[in-house]
Amino acid sequence: MEQRALITVVGIDRIGIIAGVTQTLATNKVNILDIRQTIVGEFFTMILVADLKQSVCSIQELQSILDEVGLGLGVKITVQSEELFRSMHRI
Template sequence: MEKRALITVVGIDRIGIIASVTQTLAMNQVNILDIRQTIVGEFFTMILVADLRPSDKSIQDLQMELDQVGQSLGVKITVQSEELFRSMHRI
């Protein structure tokens, strides 16, 4: 069974956001399945779908680690299980 998560990053654009987030995911054996980012004016947004199966981290542990990354970059990073996301957006 897949263990996928949606990870969103929002904040003021600056150098190194994508590098820092993806490096943290790689160090935790998290595989990026899809990634999209855009900059509107000075605002940076990124959403990615990640496979957590290779990782031994829980979503909560990964969120705590990415919170530290987000604080150092001045952005908000949210990790949400795909299952929870789908449940919340079911019509």
């Protein structure tokens, strides 16, 4: 069964944010299905859809790992299961 997650990254723009996040995902065998990023003024924002089917960690473990990465990069990273996200945003 495919387990997908939405991962958001927000913070002040600086060199290495995309590299730091995507390297961490690759290390944990998380496949990036779609990725969008933009810079608005000095603010960096990124959202990606990830497949955790082959991942070596759960969504909760991935959130903990990315919390540490975010601290090092000076950004806030949030991981949400796609199923939970869709449930929260149903009309």
